[in-house]
Amino acid sequence: MRVILGRIWRLTLLAASGPRAWVGLTLFGTVLGLQFADIWVDLQMIDWSKRFFDALEQRDAATAIRELWVFGGIVGLSAAIFLISDYLRKRLLLRWRARLTDQALDRWTGSRAYWHLRPGMSPKAVDNPDQRVAEDCRHYVRLLLEETLDLVTRIVALVSYVAVLWNLSDFVLTLPIFGSSVDIPRYLVWLAFIYVAVSSLFTHLMGRPLKSLVFHQERFEADFRHSLIQLRDNATEIAYSGGEPAERRRLAARFDGIRGNWNRLIRRELILGLFTRPYFQSILRVPLFFALPAYFMGAITLGGLMQLSGAFGRVTQTLSWFIFSYRNLAEFAAVAERLDDLFANAVSPAPMPGAPRAILRERSPDAALHVEGLRLSTPQGKALAPVPDKSVLPGARVWIAGASGRGKSTLLAAISGLWPYGEGRICLPEGRFLYLPQKPHLFTEGLAAAACYPADPEEFSPGQLREAITRLGLGHRLDRLDMRGPGALEGLSMGERQRLALARALLLRPDWVVLDEATSALDAEAEAEVLGVIRAALPDAAILCVAHRPPKPLAPYEIWRIGDDNAEERKSA
Numbered sequence: 001m002r003v004i005l006g007r008i009w010r011l012t013l014l015a016a017s018g019p020r021a022w023v024g025l026t027l028f029g030t031v032l033g034l035q036f037a038d039i040w041v042d043l044q045m046i047d048w049s050k051r052f053f054d055a056l057e058q059r060d061a062a063t064a065i066r067e068l069w070v071f072g073g074i075v076g077l078s079a080a081i082f083l084i085s086d087y088l089r090k091r092l093l094l095r096w097r098a099r100l101t102d103q104a105l106d107r108w109t110g111s112r113a114y115w116h117l118r119p120g121m122s123p124k125a126v127d128n129p130d131q132r133v134a135e136d137c138r139h140y141v142r143l144l145l146e147e148t149l150d151l152v153t154r155i156v157a158l159v160s161y162v163a164v165l166w167n168l169s170d171f172v173l174t175l176p177i178f179g180s181s182v183d184i185p186r187y188l189v190w191l192a193f194i195y196v197a198v199s200s201l202f203t204h205l206m207g208r209p210l211k212s213l214v215f216h217q218e219r220f221e222a223d224f225r226h227s228l229i230q231l232r233d234n235a236t237e238i239a240y241s242g243g244e245p246a247e248r249r250r251l252a253a254r255f256d257g258i259r260g261n262w263n264r265l266i267r268r269e270l271i272l273g274l275f276t277r278p279y280f281q282s283i284l285r286v287p288l289f290f291a292l293p294a295y296f297m298g299a300i301t302l303g304g305l306m307q308l309s310g311a312f313g314r315v316t317q318t319l320s321w322f323i324f325s326y327r328n329l330a331e332f333a334a335v336a337e338r339l340d341d342l343f344a345n346a347v348s349p350a351p352m353p354g355a356p357r358a359i360l361r362e363r364s365p366d367a368a369l370h371v372e373g374l375r376l377s378t379p380q381g382k383a384l385a386p387v388p389d390k391s392v393l394p395g396a397r398v399w400i401a402g403a404s405g406r407g408k409s410t411l412l413a414a415i416s417g418l419w420p421y422g423e424g425r426i427c428l429p430e431g432r433f434l435y436l437p438q439k440p441h442l443f444t445e446g447l448a449a450a451a452c453y454p455a456d457p458e459e460f461s462p463g464q465l466r467e468a469i470t471r472l473g474l475g476h477r478l479d480r481l482d483m484r485g486p487g488a489l490e491g492l493s494m495g496e497r498q499r500l501a502l503a504r505a506l507l508l509r510p511d512w513v514v515l516d517e518a519t520s521a522l523d524a525e526a527e528a529e530v531l532g533v534i535r536a537a538l539p540d541a542a543i544l545c546v547a548h549r550p551p552k553p554l555a556p557y558e559i560w561r562i563g564d565d566n567a568e569e570r571k572s573a
Helices: 002-016 021-057 061-110 129-168 187-207 210-233 235-241 244-282 286-296 302-319 326-347 408-416 447-451 462-471 475-480 494-508 524-537 567-572
Strands: 172-177 180-185 357-363 369-376 390-392 397-401 422-428 433-436 512-516 542-546 558-561
Touching (some): 002 021, 061 326, 129 210, 129 302, 210 235, 408 542, 447 494, 524 542
Parallel strands (some): 397 542, 433 512
Antiparallel strands (some): 172 180
16 A cells, blocks of 8 residues: 555655646646535535424425425535536646656656666566557546545545534434343444444455456557557558458457456456446445334434435545546556556666666767777677677768678667667767668658758758758658648658668768668669769768668778678678
């Protein structure tokens, strides 16, 4: 319980803090005040029931009709309080959700946790972070408001209702036990607490496994949704390959996880319902039965019986918050665990144990890039091919050659500062770096956003964007420059996508261009064309190029071999 409350406290501070935090706290206080006002209205309803039923018992039609008007006023006031409270609560939900989501996105992207916490890269990899940010933040704030407002309101209401019940039950119940009699003053007050305490214990014992089941259900649902997104994003390759049966098997396996956990979840909810459902159904009637002894003793009138029953019922309902909210509390605890895990791991992503992390990164003493004594390894500690020492001067052209799997892309990741596993020394020069991978990251916002990523398209004029895209051989796609939505990049081949990514070099004008097989989808003639454009546009920029064939348009170039070279590389050299 201490761990769960600690998670809730940390997440609530994140949601309720920040600029203009007083606005959210004011909204929370206003909603809470309206909840208290509703308690007062409820107390008026208790008093009204006595007056109304006493009038019925005495056949006083005039008083009964007057009380009906009073009833309408009470109902109207209660409805107004509910609607205003509900509106303000939804405004507060959006405000705190936005704050918590901003915090989650800052943590997830700020320390590059999205890269380091992938499966295989960290012992504390975070599954389905997209769902945790998009869905869990919303669920957390919703449940936080529902349960905290309800709990505080019930605590205040309990004091009021117990005070009313205490004043109404000023009589003694006498019970015969083993030949003697036992007097129990104000027995309804003690009975209410005992009745709910025993019921709460049964509820917890029967529903305790719900938290873990809800936690796993969220994960299985997210895994299935992610698989569907992968099907959409790779639709062309799947269709060409006739991969529908394989995809169907994969999706069926994901859904089997949902089905299996769902069956366990509903069985546990059924077991819990065997007790809670009868409790829910009887909670409004049992108070009347418990109050009947006082009525038969002549201690109260019919109206008093209804008033006493109403007060007892409100006490038991208020005390039953734990029982009524048990399913939501289980979900609340599960969501808090998932979110807190995301925040905790994203602050300082844990490295894989056993792998060396001794790469020293320094600022270069001159304008060159220096790599000395670099030995890279996998996250599991397996050593990759040695990296020869190398100094790359500004404006140099370097072909990074080597057989597949020897660590060429890993070398680029180490230079960028991403790859932590290995040992050695890297001295980075001043200047802007642009890294372009084999499969570029494009956007549905249109060609402009894709061509100048990560810059804002508003920083460039339409003429600059059109010129860069045209020079990279995509002039025939300019009709999509301002296109938005999923269709903006539809139909672009991989070669066209690589051309679009290479346009970033013309727009961003970096000092160092790092190409990780960024032209692999182009034929030799097209590759020569685009590399020639980049070299002409950036004559002073250094270019590091990972490729399986010599980048002839960059000649003369230096060769930086990683591992043993094959015959073709020796011949090219």
